[in-house]
Amino acid sequence: MTAAGRAALFLVVAWLLAAVALLAIQGMLGAYLLAVGAATLTGLGLRALVRWHRAPSYFDRPTPPPLAERYRVADDLRRPVADVVAAAEREAVGRQ
Numbered sequence: 001m002t003a004a005g006r007a008a009l010f011l012v013v014a015w016l017l018a019a020v021a022l023l024a025i026q027g028m029l030g031a032y033l034l035a036v037g038a039a040t041l042t043g044l045g046l047r048a049l050v051r052w053h054r055a056p057s058y059f060d061r062p063t064p065p066p067l068a069e070r071y072r073v074a075d076d077l078r079r080p081v082a083d084v085v086a087a088a089e090r091e092a093v094g095r096q
Contacts, residue, residue: 001009023029073079073087 023032068091070084070088070091074084
């Protein structure tokens with residue numbers, strides 16, 4: 001942070017502390033904190049609601065790619081093991 005940035009931050013913090021002190025002197029600090037707390041919670045709640053509604057639907061997600069032939073053959077328990085091995089060999093030969 002630069003020197004000018006630190007000075008600006010110090011100035012903002014000083015003004016905020018002065019405002020809080022004046023509110024405390026006048027006896028309005030509790031009402032101010034209550035109003036600011038309610039406004040903050042309302043803002044955060046609305047923001048969460050908007051983000052939740054803007055999120056993509058669980059059902060609109062892309063479908064996974066289809067399984068390779070060796071997995072489809074292996075999942076069919078009626079097929080003999082020789083068919084599974086042959087499908088895996090065909091796929092291995094195709095990659096070379």
